[in-house]
Amino acid sequence: MAQEVVMPKFGMSMEEGTIVEWLVKPDDEVKKGDPLVTISSDKITNDLEAPASGVIIEVTANVDDTLPVGKTLAYIGEKGEKPEPGREEPQEEPQAQQAQSSSTQTEEEPKTNGRAASDSRHIKISPAAKKLAKSKNIPLEELTGTGPQGRITKQDVENYERPASEEPAPQTEIVPYAGIEEAVTKTPVRGMRKAIAENMHQSLQQSAQLTLMKKADVTDLLHVQKQAKQSLEKDGETVTLTLTSFIAKAVVKSLQAHSHMNSAYIEDTIHTYPHVHLGIAASLDNGLVVPVLFHAEHQSVLGLAESIQKLAEKARENRLDTSEMSGSTFTITNLGATGIEYFTPILNPPEAGILGIGSLQEEVVMIEGQPQARRFLPLSLTFDHRVIDGDPASRFLKDVASALEQPYQMLL
Structure with missing residues (x-):
């Protein structure tokens, strides 16, 4: 039977959360404890971990969706399995899954050479470091962790030196302003x-x-x-x-x-x-x-x-x-x-x-x-x-x- 992944309750006062980023996609295999999705509430941003091992058979929430606590986000099951209808009314998150929600770090086995694995789901990295790496467009596999057990820290991200040829170009859009077309950066306000x-x-x-x-x-x-x-x-x-x-x-x-x-x-x-x-x-x-x-x-x-x-x-x-x-x-x-x-x-x-x-x-x-x-x-x-x-x-x-x-x- 497919296992529901629901909007967690990161703290007693949290009533809803916003999907910031999916770290997996349908048909991906996951292990219990793997980070699945980054969720932002009005005060904090955390990764939600898989409540069970299996295959992502369906994702029911999109990036930028804001959903109440207890709402179904995805299903984990066996390959080819069809999910049963999810809950329609938000409920309190089960204690078992709440305990599996990670607010401290995203961890799996690192490569034996100390370099983070190429699969971003198997990288030891703190949420703050991961967020900073994303903002700088730094591939996680390019980072070397200096923290406990090879964990990538925020300082590791700040110390990363990108080859000059790899510097990302700013994301801009040409829009008219006062009759003149200008290149501006647009950032959605969320979380x-x-x-x-x-x-x-x-x-x-x-x-x-x-x-x-x-x-x-x-x-x-x-x-x-x-x-x-x-x-x-x-x-x-x-x-x-x-x-x-x-x-x-x-x-x-x-x-x-x-x-x-x-x-x-x-x-x-x-x-x-x-x-x-x-x-x-x-x-x-x-x-x-x-x-x-x-x-x-x-x-x-x-x-x-x-x-x-x-x-x-x-x-x-x-x-x-x-x-x-x-x-x-x-x-x-x-x-x-x-x-x-x-x-x-x-x-x-x-x-x-x-x-x-x-x-x-x-x-x-x-x-x-x-x-x-x-x-x-x-x-x-x-x-x-x-x-x-x-x-x-x-x-x-x-x-x-x-x-x-x-x-x-x-x-x-």
Whole structure:
């Protein structure tokens, strides 16, 4: 009897998914656990593995189709077998198949010489590396894996050097624009990019956003961070104590003192939360995700650093579950690595506040009549004016800056 392959449920909040790419075609032989199809939800993109061994006897969903969880995508059976009619109503994914859905990697036996097999279904490669290779039009069989058991990593893709004669030409289309024909690149908006577009448009359309800006003198904080980082390294700790972990602690302490900032505007009602579920925006190759530090008020600076590090690793490897990216009450977004100072971050709906972090700036200031070089951190607070007025929002931002300027208080 043919085995149905159904739209999986990658996380508790997933209701539907979009077919990004079929990795197999009808009449292909597959083994249980082989990657069949790449699926994108509103937050993550994963490969779905074969629930059984056999032959792909029929594919019932096309690339770009968006289908509810439980909908039949394909059938696996014996060669020549005819599939029975699939389910018409979406159902919860069976636990067995959900367990077979891969959110971490696509793996089979590699060639013994360390080079990936020519059949893309038998290549050890992480989803992030596979996605990057596809965007660069790099054949997977040309890549050599340096990860565990020959697994191809994202770094392997980035280090790949293509012969000059093989550089792909950009895909363009000639279209008329203002009476002149121009070559343009067309990219369908789908998956994560579509979700981001819809959420950001909704955020601006359905809230009254205002941004306040202030800089914090973090000269002393940087000294504390450096000393603490060196101490942890001596003790053999693997946690990296970043500036972001101190910023997170400062924000959490300030949210506890200004509960109105830890709120959301939902259906003409202001919801104020007793706990701080802190979202940390993370940029990916194909978009943006916001993993959440739940009950952040119970964590020390070191605990926040460890949580941030783990979530960042999972984000880079596309291993975040949708439950880890839902339920934040306030968000931090950091553009410091790009050299940006101040900007106007867009609220992560339905939250009432988001703090943008800019690039460290060095300035000479007068202190007790003497010039001193100091390091300043630009802060940009966007808030929903339907929930908060300018004065309480400015006091919250002032407290965040004060906490960063008095780092030892955050360690107590």
